[in-house]
Amino acid sequence: MLDRNFVRANLDFVRKRLSTRGGDYSIEELVSVDAELKKIVLRSDDLRRQRNEASEEIGRLRKSGQDTSVRQSQVKEISNEIKSLEETSRSLEEKLNSILHGIPNLPHETVPAGSDEAANAEVRRWGTAPHFDFAPLDHVDLGTALGILDLDRAAKIAGTRFSLLRAAGALMERALINFMLEVHVTQHGYTEVLPPFVANSTSLFGTGNLPKFATDLFRLEGTDYYLIPTAEVPVTNIYQNEILEGETLPQKFVAYTPCFRSEAGSYGKDTRGLIRQHQFNKVELVKFAHPDKSYEELEALTRDAEEILQRLGLHYRVVVLCTGDMGFSSAKTYDIEVWLPSQNRFREISSCSNFEAFQARRAGIRFRGADGKRQFVHTLNGSGLAIGRTWLAILENYQQRDGSVVIPQALRPYMRGLEVLRK
RNA sequence: GGAGAGGUGUCCGAGUGGUUUAAGGAGCACGCUUGGAAAGCGUGUGUAGGGGCAACCUUACCGGGGGUUCGAAUCCCCCCCUCUCCGCCA
Numbered sequence: 001m002l003d004r005n006f007v008r009a010n011l012d013f014v015r016k017r018l019s020t021r022g023g024d025y026s027i028e029e030l031v032s033v034d035a036e037l038k039k040i041v042l043r044s045d046d047l048r049r050q051r052n053e054a055s056e057e058i059g060r061l062r063k064s065g066q067d068t069s070v071r072q073s074q075v076k077e078i079s080n081e082i083k084s085l086e087e088t089s090r091s092l093e094e095k096l097n098s099i100l101h102g103i104p105n106l107p108h109e110t111v112p113a114g115s116d117e118a119a120n121a122e123v124r125r126w127g128t129a130p131h132f133d134f135a136p137l138d139h140v141d142l143g144t145a146l147g148i149l150d151l152d153r154a155a156k157i158a159g160t161r162f163s164l165l166r167a168a169g170a171l172m173e174r175a176l177i178n179f180m181l182e183v184h185v186t187q188h189g190y191t192e193v194l195p196p197f198v199a200n201s202t203s204l205f206g207t208g209n210l211p212k213f214a215t216d217l218f219r220l221e222g223t224d225y226y227l228i229p230t231a232e233v234p235v236t237n238i239y240q241n242e243i244l245e246g247e248t249l250p251q252k253f254v255a256y257t258p259c260f261r262s263e264a265g266s267y268g269k270d271t272r273g274l275i276r277q278h279q280f281n282k283v284e285l286v287k288f289a290h291p292d293k294s295y296e297e298l299e300a301l302t303r304d305a306e307e308i309l310q311r312l313g314l315h316y317r318v319v320v321l322c323t324g325d326m327g328f329s330s331a332k333t334y335d336i337e338v339w340l341p342s343q344n345r346f347r348e349i350s351s352c353s354n355f356e357a358f359q360a361r362r363a364g365i366r367f368r369g370a371d372g373k374r375q376f377v378h379t380l381n382g383s384g385l386a387i388g389r390t391w392l393a394i395l396e397n398y399q400q401r402d403g404s405v406v407i408p409q410a411l412r413p414y415m416r417g418l419e420v421l422r423k
Numbered sequence: 424g425g426a427g428a429g430g431u432g433u434c435c436g437a438g439u440g441g442u443u444u445a446a447g448g449a450g451c452a453c454g455c456u457u458g459g460a461a462a463g464c465g466u467g468u469g470u471a472g473g474g475g476c477a478a479c480c481u482u483a484c485c486g487g488g489g490g491u492u493c494g495a496a497u498c499c500c501c502c503c504c505u506c507u508c509c510g511c512c513a
Contacts, residue, residue, distance in 0.1 A: 038473085045473065045482045052482090055494035059441035072493040079493075243470095374470085 001208075001362045002103055004034060004096075017106040020113045020323035030099045037092040044085040051078045101205075102212055105358040107323040108295075108332040114322030120335070121322070126306065127315035129339050134401045138342030139392035140273040143169060145403050146421055151273075160271075161263060161278040163388070168421050172394070172407070173281065175414035176387050177256050180283040180308055184384055188304045190254035190285060195234035197257055198225045203237040206363030208329035208355075215264045218278075227260035231284035232381045239288060241364040243374055249367060250289040250297055254384065257282065274388045275347065281387035287380040288365065291357070294378035295332075298354040302334045305350045305384040311410040314393055315339035317346055331356045336385070338393045349389045352382025395421075 007014050008031060018025050054075045058068045112121050143149025148169025154162040165173050184190040201224050204210040209217065209229060218227040228234055235255050244251070259282050270276035285304060289297040302318065309316045321333040330353040337346035357376035360366070366374045398406040404422035407415060 041482085042473065048482060051494080056441070058493055062441080068493075075493040 001100055001358060002106065003357070003361065004030075004100065007031070008034060014106065018103065020107060021104055021326070022115055022324045023104075025103045026099050027103075030096065030103075033092055033096045033099070037089060037096060040085055040089045040092065044082050044089065047078050047082050047085070051075055051082065054078070104326075104328045105331050105355065107326060108354070108356075110320075111326070111332050112320065112322045113324075115324040117322070117325045119322035120319045120325055123318045123320050123334065125317040126310060127313065127339075129315050130341065130397050132341065132399075136341045136396065136399055137403070138273065139395040142395045142399055142403060142405065143392075146405070146423055148172075148421065149274075158278075161276065163274055163277060163279075168415070168418065169391075171415055171418075172411070172421075173387060173391055175411050176390055177281060177283060179411055179414050180384060180387075181254060181256055183308060183311065184254040184283070184285060184304060187307075188252075190252045190304075193235060193238070193253050193255045195228075195231060195238070195255055195257065197228055197234075197260075199228050199233045199237065200224045201226070203233055203240065203363075206240055207233050207236050207359050208327075208362065209233065212328065216262055218260045218262055228257060229261050230259050230381075231255040231257040231282065232286060235284065235286040236359055236365075236379055236381065237363060239363075239365045239377075242366070244288065244365075244367040244377065246290070246367050246369050249377065250287050250293065253286045255284050255286070257284065274392045277388060280389075283384050283387065285352075285382050285384040288367075289378045289380060290367070291375065291378050294354050294356060294380060297378075298332065298334070298352065298380055301380055301382050301384075302336070302352040305336055305352055305382050308385050308390075309336065309338060309349070312390070312394065312408045313410075314390075314397055314408075316349070327351075327353065329353075329355050329358050331358065334382075336383075338389065339397065340393060341396045341399075347389065349393065350383035350385045353380060355379045355381075 002014070007027065011027065011031065015027050018027070054071060058071050058075070061068050061071070112119055114120070137145075140149065140151065144151070146169070148166050150164040150166055154164040157164065181192055185192050198220070201210055204217070204226055217229055220226065234257070235253050238253070258279055260279050263276060263278060266276060274280075285301055287297050287301060306316070306318065316336055316338045319335050319337060321330075321335055326333050333351055333353040335348050336350040336352070338349040339345075340347050356378050359379045360376035365377050365379065367377050368374055394408060394411075395405050398408065400406065402422075404420050406420055407418055412419060
C-alpha cells in the first residue's frame with residue numbers, strides 16, 4: 001500500500017513509476033476522493049467539537065437544576081448531521097481503500113523498465129552446466145525409475161499437482177530442509193521460526209496477497225483461514241501492529257513451511273513433474289530492516305540464498321526482474337534461476353524481494369528511530385530455497401548414464417552418508 | 424464444543440452515564456539536592472489525523488465492530504483474543 005500523503009504530494013512521479021508496471025491505476029480518482037474525504041472529516045470534526053462542548057454544558061446546567069431540553073434537541077440535531085456525514089465518509093473511505101489496496105508498489109529506480117520477462121536483466125552467473133555424453137532424462141523419468149517419486153499415486157490421493165516421495169526421495173527432501181536451515185542459522189545468522197501453516201485474512205492483507213489475489217489461495221471453507229502460499233505470510237506478520245526498537249534492526253528469520261497455491265490460471269503450464277505443485281516445501285528468509293539499509297540487506301539476502309546452490313554445486317544465474325514482471329508488493333526483485341538440463345534452460349528456484357514500506361504499512365509494522373520517531377520498517381524476503389525445485393535440480397544435474405544420481409557432498413551428512421541414489 | 428472470569432497508556436492498576444483533561448503507582452527523561460550515588464522533592468512523559476511560524480488549539484482512540492443517549496471506558500448486541508474448569512482429542 002502506498003502512502004496517501006506521498007501520492008498526493010508526488011502525483012506525477014507516482015503516475016510515471018506506476019506506468020512502467022503496466023495496467024491502469026486510478027490515481028486521479030484516488031486524489032479526488034481523498035480531497036473530498038478530507039473536507040468531510042474537517043466538517044464532522046468541527047461538529048464533534050460543538051457536540052462535546054454542548055454536552056458538557058448540559059451536564060453543568062443539570063447540576064445546577066436548570067432546564068436543558070432546548071439545548072438537548074440542538075445537540076440531537078448536530079449528532080444527526082454527524083451521523084449522516086459518517087455514512088458519507090465511510091463510503092468514501094471504502095472507495096479510497098479499494099483503489100489504494102489495488103495499487104502495486106512503486107518499482108525502485110534501479111529496476112529495468114519492461115513489460116514482461118524478456119526485459120529481465122541477468123546480473124551474474126555461477127558455475128557451469130553439466131556436460132552429458134548421453135541423453136539426460138528429466139526428473140520425472142529419473143525419480144520414477146529410482147522408485148523415489150510416485151506422481152500417479154499422489155494423483156489418486158489428492159489430485160494432479162501433488163506428489164508422493166518415497167524412501168531416499170523423502171529422505172532427500174527432508175535433508176534439503178535441514179541442510180538449508182542449518183546453513184542459514186549457523187552461517188548467516190538467521191533465527192529459525194516454525195510458524196502456523198494457516199493464516200487469517202488480516203495477515204494475508206498485510207503481505208499483499210489479499211484482496212487482489214484471493215483466487216491464488218486455498219481457503220478453508222466456512223472460515224477465515226487460508227493455507228499459506230509461502231512462509232512470507234506468517235513470518236512477516238510476526239510483528240503485525242507492533243513498534244520495534246530501532247536497535248533491534250535488522251531482524252532476520254528463516255522458516256521451513258509447506259506452501260499451498262491454487263495455481264488457478266496456470267492450467268497449461270508446467271503440467272509435468274514437480275516444477276509447479278499445489279503443495280511444495282520451501283525454506284524462506286525474511287528480514288525486517290531499517291529503511292536506509294534495506295537495499296544492502298536485499299543484496300545480502302540474495303547472496304545467502306545463492307550460497308545454498310553453490311554448496312550444492314548447482315549452476316545458476318541471478319536476474320533482476322523488470323518493472324512489468326515483478327510481484328504486486330515488491331519494489332525490487334532478484335530471481336535466482338537454476339540450470340535444468342531437461343529443459344536446457346534456467347528456471348526460477350528463488351525470488352528475493354525488497355518490499356520497502358509497502359507491506360509494513362499494510363501490516364502496521366514500525367520501529368522507533370534514534371530520534372524517537374516512529375516509522376515503517378522495510379520488509380524483505382526470499383526463498384532460501386524452494387525445496388522441490390532443488391530436489392529435481394539435483395536429480396537432473398547429478399544424473400549418470402545408468403540412471404543413478406550422485407548426491408552432492410554437502411547433503412550427505414544429512415542423508416546417513418548416502419552417496420548415490422540407485423534402484 | 425459447554426460454563427465462568429478477564430482484555431484500560433511502556434508496565435501494573437483504579438474507574439458502572441457528566442470537572443476523566445483516563446485517578447494512583449512503577450518505569451523513563453530532565454531538574455533540584457549530593458563529594459559521587461541512592462533515597463527524597465519537582466516537572467514532564469501514549470497513538471493517529473487536522474489547523475497554526477510557534478507556544479498551542481482540535482478530532483478520534485480504553486480488544487474489534489454496531490447500537491442506546493444531549494453525552495459512553497462505563498449501558499445493550501455481535502465478534503476476536505487470553506485465563507480457569509469440564510468434555511473431546513494427538
